[in-house]
Amino acid sequence: MTNFIFDIFLILQLTSLSxxxxxxxCGDGRNDGPCQEDLEEMAKDHAKHLDSSQNYTDLDFTYRKQxxxxxxxxxxxxxxxNGVIVAYIRDCSDGVNFSINASRFMNFSPDKNITTCSYVEGKFFTCVSLCNSDLCNGPQTDSNTSSASKVTLLWTAMFSVAMCLLF
Known part of the structure; x- marks a missing residue:
């Protein structure tokens, strides 16, 4: 009976983890920090995350977080x-609290992928991107396109749209 209870407990734990x-x-406080530039290592983390043939532990990942x-x-x-990055953060989020809060960032739907930008107090130009699938806040592995070019294109497009909306 004890083994049966232990087995049920183990199954429930594994199910909740999956x-x-x-x-x-990661986080940077400058324009060229590793959180923005180390896309190769993030792509390696993504590939390891998808590789079910290995038993990776948290220590095998540089940037992945549960x-x-x-x-x-x-x-x-x-x-x-003034056009200079003072903070660049990738992390988990509750979708409500951010390092700089603005009215524009309130009431996001947690089941949507969304990006929005705002001038906060006329001083900070802040963009927040939310998504809800594994490792969606960084490069994805793809054999046809480099991860660095995808991320660069994404941020360039978001910045261009935000600038058009604000001016």
Missing amino acids: GALYCYQ CPDSEPTCVIERVQV
Whole structure:
């Protein structure tokens, strides 16, 4: 009977772990920091994450983080002052609290992938991107296109749209 209870407990634990969200976690306080530039290592993390043939542990990953249930989305936060990046963050998020809060960032739907930008207090140009699939807040492995070019194109497009909307 004790083995049966232990087996049920183990199955429940494994089931709850398999539904966990994984996000990239890092932060920079400058334009060219590793959170923005180390896309190759993030792509390696993504490939390892998808590789079920190996038994990787958390120590085998440089940027991957398992999110708690209270943070069901991945986030990228980008904060600029006078065109200079002062904060660049990839992490798990509750979709409500950010390093710089603005009214524009309130009431996001956690089941949507969304990016929005705002001038905060006329000083900070801040963009927040939320998504809800594993490692969606960074490069994805793809044999046809380099991860670095995908991320660069994404941020260039988001910045261009945000600038058009604000001016």
